[in-house]
Amino acid sequence: MNEDHRTVLPYGAWPSPITADAITAGSVGLGGVTVDGPDVYWLESRSNEGGRSVLVRLTPDAAASDVTPPPFNIRSRVHEYGGRCHAVQDGTVYFSHFADNRLYQQVQGKKPQPITPELEVRYADLEIDLSRGRLIAVREDHRENDREARNELVAIQLGGPNLEGGVVLATGADFYASPRLSPDGHQLTWVEWNHPNMPWDETRLMLAHIAADGSLGGVQQVAGGTNESVQEPRWSPGGVLHFVSDRSGWWNLYRLKPDAQALYPLDAEFSTPQWQFGSSNYVFLAEERLICAYHQKGRTHLARLELRESGWQLSELATPFTSAADLYVQGQSVVLRAGAPDRAPCIARLSVSGDVEILHESSTFTLSPADLSVPEAVEFPTEGAKTSHAFLYLPRNAETRAPEGEKPPLLVMIHGGPTGATDAVLDLSVQFWTSRGVAVLDVNYGGSTGFGRAYRQRLNGEWGVVDVQDCVNAALYVAERGDADIHRLAITGGSAGGYTTLCALTFSDVFAAGASHYGVSDAEALAQDTHKFESRYLDSMIGPYPQEKARYQARSPIHFTEQLRRPVVFFQGLEDKVVPPDQARKMFEAVRSRGLPTALVEFEGEGHGFRRAENIKRALEGELEFYGQVFGFTPSGITPGLDIVLSP
Template sequence: MNEQSGTGSSAHPYGAWPSPVTAEAITAGTVGLSGVTVDGQDVYWVESRPQEEGRSVPVRLLESGRTEDVTPPPFNVRTRVHEYGGRCHAVLDGTVYFSHFLDDRLYRQSPGEAPVPITPALNVRYADPEADITRSRLILVREDHRTEGQEARNELVAIAVAGGNDEGGRVLATGADFYAAPRVSPDGRQLAWTEWNHPNMPWDTTRLMLAEMDEDGGLLNARVVAGGVQESVVEPRWSPDGLLHFVSDRSGWWNLYRLNGETEAIWPMEAEFSVPQWEFGASRYAFLEGGEIVCAYDRAGKTHLAALKRGPAFWTLTPLDVPFRFVADLQPRGSEVLVIGGAPDRQLCVARVSPAGAVEVVRESGTWTLEAASVSLPEATEFPTENGQTAFAFLYRPRLADVRGPDAQLPPLLLLSHGGPTGAAQAVLHPEIQFWTTRGFAVLDVNYGGSSGFGRAFRQRLEGQWGLVDVQDCVNAARFVAARGDVDPARMVITGGSAGGYTTLCALTFHDTFAAGTSHYGVSDVEALAKDTHKFESRYLDGLIGPYPQDRAVYQARSPVHFADRLTRPVAFFQGLEDRVVPPDQARTMYEAVRARGLPTVLVEFEGEGHGFRRAENIRRALEGELMFYGHAFGFTPANVASTLDIQNSAR
């Protein structure tokens, strides 16, 4: 029920509450945070700014506590390796090296100087730079697109920081389909990295490689030291005393290990010490100068921060009492660690954390505020699903100070189906969720089978079952909260982006639980996706559905576009025209099929946007447009909305 249903509050139709959380306020006052980096005593991070057309900017924290932008406009510190990118900058003695999104070249920016390119324009991309200080170079992942009509080639290369890289770098390792996480030992004599081949994804099967480096920087005696079939090894990292550490799920859980003559499990636990490597540069543990390892791990839908310390005979793990339920991007600075953290009542922020758990916030991701009486806090929810199994979700109830819904009515439900499909719902203060709850919607953020954070077996529930297990879990989640009396079963809608968009379209096509839905750059035809997507995911569907074209009939049976005649619900579509992961034709074809059915529908396409929306005006339009679409479906007029929406087959 509505939490604000007491006396003294005024009644407003659900969906039309006078919310102060406007799309304008969200985009004007929020930045994305990533890429925390420490250079000596200096701290850097990267801000993705919707108000600057999504430009990503490294920011330096000064000793005075002020901050300054490192790169001037129009430089955009992003990479398109694997299309999802990730870490693409490094800092050495105050000089920043970075990938510029507009031309894919590497640049050097020394203090007080303009950025200077150190690689030519060659149609290659770079990611995950690691400093090889001994040889004055960077070691990176390079994705080579120079051979037209062929799949891009991924390699490890060395780039001299002084320039002169006419061929785009010296190749150090080649032959595998994918590379990640090159890491140089403290003495500069060894290089570790991970690699894997089609049809595997890095959360399925990877190899941890180790090689010596000769005086010239070439690799010798490269060998596998961990990983293999049905083992995902990620996040190799060297301790200050030269021991190689890594995270492996050989036990069924991503746990922390080290090589000390033989492989040693540091702290076996049914918990996840890493995340699926969609982007480069994940960092969930860090070495402090006192010998502790500060680590973040997921257990029961919550991220914990703890300190591991080696005693005379065994390790000890001490939880840190920090106000965060999500922690990422751990980077050491002496006896403290820098993190990105968030909580149900706190937006993401960059913060310093001491070994004792003291926290100092140095950058908030948002300037927008919401009074505590209007903040909807997540309720951890377990629900039964198919085959006697359980899945998980966070329920956010409608909440706005001094406002309630009409008497004898239940609120509508907005179910969120995350992407990936290995993503995960996180219990942090999301402005977008509060956008809905302060308007009278209940929101259910679902961790369906296949989500990360619950161990390898939970992730593998989707093997061969994509479009079935995820959909059944979302349907069962919605039915569970409706049967419990939390929401109106006649006014439940589903929304999702990318893989979540596919789950949305399957749920609307093959089930009758939801009254409407929205697909943000979602998949409607998995057969077309198998034929037309980028290298990183070009064989992903082998595991999620089956090998193609051998299992073509299964691909067709799981594609909503072929079953539009079953649709009876309104569907909205929002799509970036530069999307290389899910091409725009996926949305256009399904939109036309829905429109031909005579159902209310809309397709909004965004110039200059790829897989996900970064520009403020497009984020606003998508958020407000989705609200307006549900207003049309349920007969309410949203408050504080400036956009317009051209709904086809509108009966109103």
Template sequence: MHDPQIAPYGSWKSPVTPELIVSDSIGLGQIALDGSQIYWIENRPAEAGRSAIVCRAADGTISDITPQPFSARTRVHEYGGGSFVVSEGVVYFANFADQRLYRVTAGADPEPITQESAMRYADMVVDSRRGRLICVREDHTNSQSEAVNALASVPLSGGSVGQVLVEGNDFYSSPRLSPDGSRLAWLTWNHPNMPWDGTELWVADLNVDGTLAHAEQVAGGKTESIFQPSWSPDGSLYFISDRTNWWNIYRWRNGQIEALHEQEAEFGVPQWIFGMSTYAFASAQSIICWYTAKGIEHLARLDTTNGQLTPIELPYSTFTNIQASNGYAVFEAASPAEDQTLLQLNLSANKAEVLRQASKVKVKQAYISEPQSIEFPTENGLSAYAYYYPPHNADYQAPEGELPPLLVLSHGGPTAQTVNAFNAGIQFWTSRGFAVIDVNYGGSTAYGRAYRERLRGQWGIVDVDDCVNAAKYLVERGLADGRRLAIRGGSAGGYTTLCALTFRDIFAAGASHFGVSDLMGLLRDTHKFESRYLDGMVGPYPEKADLYYQRSAINFTNKLSCPVIFFQGLEDKVVLPNQAERMVEALKAKKLPVAYVAYEGEQHGFRRAENIKRTLEAELYFYSRIFGFEPADQIEPVAIENL
């Protein structure tokens, strides 16, 4: 042990380097089980962001199923998910480059089973009895009109764009076959709803020729969100509904709906992507499930015979992508000190085996800032929630009397949530001497439907207020320097960031990562899935055109008085590059310090290692120039106009 070196906040030398964050690191995604084999997606920054399908065989050997350059990633809804399915050792997947469906087995080259077309496919299930896939199909044939979504079948033998099974609504998801292949369940919804606003759960019989008959709506509606329909091994249909304000698990059996376990807790999440799974059947009598109560996540076993919920104690704080089979479950987990990990849990012994880790590089505890869950007062006498990370590096301490700069994080979605899991991107800042507060502002998931709906009609107001009040809360307690407050966010979080910088005067700097500056531009240019999202978040257009104008930072750059750095993918189809470029030009004209870092080949969110690394370094460099500290890192300078 040695005495800490005294150095200003922000200037501390940290082992959590950009190279460490991107080197030998992956993202873990969709999981599928096929007999004794386990399959999953690995998102690999070192391979230009490729999404590879990986298999762990019964003997423990791990191998890639999809060779380079294939990338298992669908563009349905642009956000994708549900990009592959496996049956009897054969994997069927959507390839990112051409959006065709392919068939592949271990050691073989992928073979296309759909033609080159303007079709996209996602959320597949294998109908082995009829030799086909059933999936969501998105038709972009007519470029002059909105894409057409449907449930369709595709022959496993290939050669066809598929046959439509259900159409007529704006959106479909979650086609799921009953164990005997006789019935199909699915979700559907229409504009202006998003799936967390209201969806319908339908069930139909399957005829011998594969067409549907006797379709009936089981649950859901315009104000009830249904999530993850799943058939039990005994043929009962389970689903998650928020009909009581909380996403709880229900069962449809013999024409009746019954709650399995009612609790003020969330067993579901917003369906931003396909194939999400928060519960799975270990048997007809046992469900392995995730839930969150008061912002804290849990793993548990739910007895389907009596509704008893029994916690499964593991040293992790978050759980995702749950799959199960007889005797074991597979899922991803993380803790405040450990990055995303793929686990196989022996259900009888309650013993977990690590199958894969997102990063092989470990950060010593001496450099990890432990998140502290806080509840703070906000507008209208309400409370909001956040995780506070104090600056922490065992090698340094700040000069006496100095307070740390604060970075306020505004998550995307905005219907998403931040969790208390290890995040190397946050530790990058705290180990250099920044305080960080990660805000679950009103509108976030995990606190019930009423909390989500605080943002209804109030986007750009409630989220901004909560981020501002989170910063004030720490400043008032002497935990942050009120003169060095910054806010950053991506996508919807970027919108909150730009609104906070424009319509409030508390922040001294900010960083927008592919953020929204012009609500009218977003309304005009974005993709189908989110094209009516703003009806609920702001108001229907054109009736509420005044609100769209008033809450767009691009229209009020005269109120902006602090430096901003922008990061943007030039192939982003969700938030187009012009959203950032117009703001940059406005700040240049105002003679405010501004920087713009754009990336060829990147979409909505950065996947390539070199770009992730550059973004971290550029943002640190930007704050160092604005807040007046010298970073310990050797960083290639960023061009900052007007500095």
């Protein structure tokens, strides 16, 4: 008989090798992958540099080095979420600097130089048109204060000075994305859409010829329209236009030859919601040979898609990854951002045969397999005889166990969006909890992506209802099968996930505590005061405003604080333009007036999400300390510092 010599401590009180300091000091955010000849580039978001986003280059001699010097911060505020705000050609980099929203050119070995003036405009989705000496970009123009921002496609001369901020190529639609040049440089395609739609609701794929003077002519719609979301237009090497459409109910691949042809119909998603510009989920190795990433039930599959005599054939590639994005071709290989349950996000190179080379890791922290909680994909029953999805992480610690008979607290995590999804990639901020004896349930509630259009539209008109029901049912399902203490269920989320958290605490009695990170408490106020991109988002999620004013009020926790009987902690950035800080402050005051344990932590200089190391640490440790107070355990390895208000 093997004796268990681990230390016995209550769940939640376990010492953990995963500290908040270890998470922030040894980790960076990865994204923005691109390729320039033999060199690979990516963006690193560094919390230890105040969240600065730095462009890094890896050369064939495997020497990775920073390209953009301090204080340059490669980010864009178009749609507030940005994306594809840098481009590289022959070693010269073009990028958007977050501090002033100007575009810069950086010749290799030299300092960045501005190519646009200081104007109230922003740029994203950069496409180099080298033969005409220009960039094509999405521009968001804020120069007219008496109207909402104007979005357009513009041309920017590579050498500047672009005194007016660029020459307009396309205007009139509310939103633009994905300008992509044909291989011969004679055509431009792009995606556009209008209020009240979001890009996953309804978009149009446009095509135009480029005239001798660089202007666009013969503009026509070639795909998309009513109840169809078209995304990721891309040209094959031979000049055939491809795109992703959900006309079948799933985001599948199509090509125009001359009409839209489905390449390989499948109940899977070959794209993701376009919160940021520049998604790349498929690339061409040859005219009729692609490498693609498709998503099924929370897992990403990498596959080769090629045309054979019998038709298109999809062959899955055997890789260690369960998540993949930012695919770019380099010769006969693909560079991408990827991850797995036992591997944090990384930059990797994948050969056509499936061989994998890791180019760069997002984290230097080494987690012992004995401390690693591997997620279980859970399908659980919910309202309307439907099934929803989640990932369950049970407590795991090599040195500690709980007393016999004790069940762990369960922290239900709610992803943002709400049109988004969670995956099973190693996330140290999840392992932070499980290694301390707190189980985690990461929910892909109805409305999440990766499960088809019908699943995504479960939330239409039902935000604050379906998501709450799914989170409640997920928690009860796990507790009832014996994996969690039904009396110690907590819920946490950021942004839209914060809204679901507050609704669940207000309109149900299942959860004993919760944490709202920059969450919505007043849906009506959000409809009246948010940025352009999401200003009509709630038309589909709740209903048109002000026609459905009563429904907005009925879905807003701020109006029902007398029903809230559970402790809540709030974390809020003071520069948040998506969910204004006033929402957290009003909810905090309402909770405090009821005499419930609560706390409000505000972060100077932070926007919608926390980027600075010290603030990430404070939010993680503060939430743990709060649950310790509520559930009666003493967290190990943190210094108490949360100002918990216990009475009005």
